[in-house]
Amino acid sequence: MSTITLISIIILCLLIGAILLLIWQRQKGKIIPLAVIFVLGFFALGLGAIIGFVHKGEDYQAYQKLQWHTLAPEQIAPLVAQGYTVFVDITSDWCTICQTNKAEVTHREQIVNALMADNIILMQGNWSEANKTIESYMRHEGVPGTPYNKIYGPSAPNGILLPSKLSMSDVLNGLAAAQTNRS
Structure with missing residues (x-):
């Protein structure tokens, strides 16, 4: 307190x-x-x-618990083959939509809790400065700029592209669709 x-x-x-x-x-x-x-x-x-x-209940600092890995496109397919879901976020400091997505979606406690599941790997590329890995990945994806979010998983090895302007339901539905149905 x-x-x-x-x-x-x-x-x-x-x-x-x-x-x-x-x-x-x-x-x-x-x-x-x-x-x-x-x-x-x-x-x-x-x-x-x-x-x-x-103190209405939401932890606005929850996003600090997220463990982001640096974007490594070559690791996505092997991780998915092992049963993981990979959430890719390409962002930049100067992108206003990226900052809005963080404030309204990816930094919200409900989304943070969903992204902290044991079977989810978070990969982020910050394109605020030139980066050959991000440039190569984005060229391969056919996308010119940020924001870019894609979820790969056992049910979606090629990934599920999320809209540029995210909503909480976009992320939650994408995560559910990409993961293997567990009985």
């Missing part, structure tokens, strides 16, 4: 405590304006909503 979250929770507890104290004092006959109680209540409600929104 971060320091800011801890401080926010402490402040929320203090607000609730102050509200309860004021209500108790009011019941004992002290003159406490209801407006004060309501204002503190709205502050507590707002702070509680902010804490809830910030």
